[in-house]
Amino acid sequence: MKQLFDFFPIVIFFLIYKFYGDLPPQWIELANRLPLVELTPGEPKHAILMATLGIIIATLLQNLVHYLIYRKLERMHLISLVLLLAFGSLTLAFRDGNFIIWKVTVINWLFAAVFLGSEFVGERKPLVERMMSKALQVPAPIWFKVNHLWVGFFIVLGILNLIVAYGFSEETWVNFKLFGVLGLTFVFIIAQALYLQRHALNTAEDK
Template structure:
């Protein structure tokens, strides 16, 4: 359910684009992102950093797209967001005792080595950088409709593939004894 909630603004963007155009779709993703953060705040009395970063970029780049009537700004949004995540994951390697991925997942998974967390964190950094580059390639080498399809299906598909691949890597390093103690 959380997966659908996270992709709700992108899904609405896609539907609005197919029904209207890039500018209406951009307005829709702005409203949907504001609603997403607002509803989460009302329900949990906190906000998720990922949603806030995405909201800020949607407001800035989406607003510029609408104001200047130039879709280039919204084309850059997925790349900027992914590269910001890459920077955050990289910075977390040097700030605090645990990297960002470990902070997010350690309550669910206990690993046999701290180095595994480091490898996984760097894998996510590489993924975020790569998906940002691929987005730019698609945005500026294919037509707008192809980019919109890639934004929803391609990016989601690549993310799912990456998570599945990461899961296979992760399974080799799960500390079975610690997992049994958690139960």
């Protein structure tokens, strides 16, 4: 459920982009009252601009709801919000979708750096171990392997984002941003869970 909540802003981005031409003119007029926003109802080229505004608002709401439920803000959500505000503002100011495209790659590469850097700071434990060790016990080398797999996954995802964005149509990229990223992430999470579970069971048997 939490993973689905993490993808809430991306779903909003996708829906606004797909149905921009059907949005009530009043919504466009309301959006045009905001700084940097200047949209024309029904203009296909403005769909990505409205979708960018939508994902910014959705991410702000995501952080607010998370805080109201858990009384704390999640670091990954905050990092995503900061980058989104930066690249989203540039997208709206210059009316150029390339900025929001690059945001996806930059945040994935930043996450790769965070996962890798976690092995060299503080307790010098992989970020994966810090996040999951209370629920699962596996040998230390396994945590490092899984952490490195996450690093590789984020790097590849960032590269794939650029390949799709600049090798295919804008609509194809929007589809990839939701279905491609979501599908690849779920497959990777399942594969990681099976890998960790296999080693957790082996550890228990050794005892």
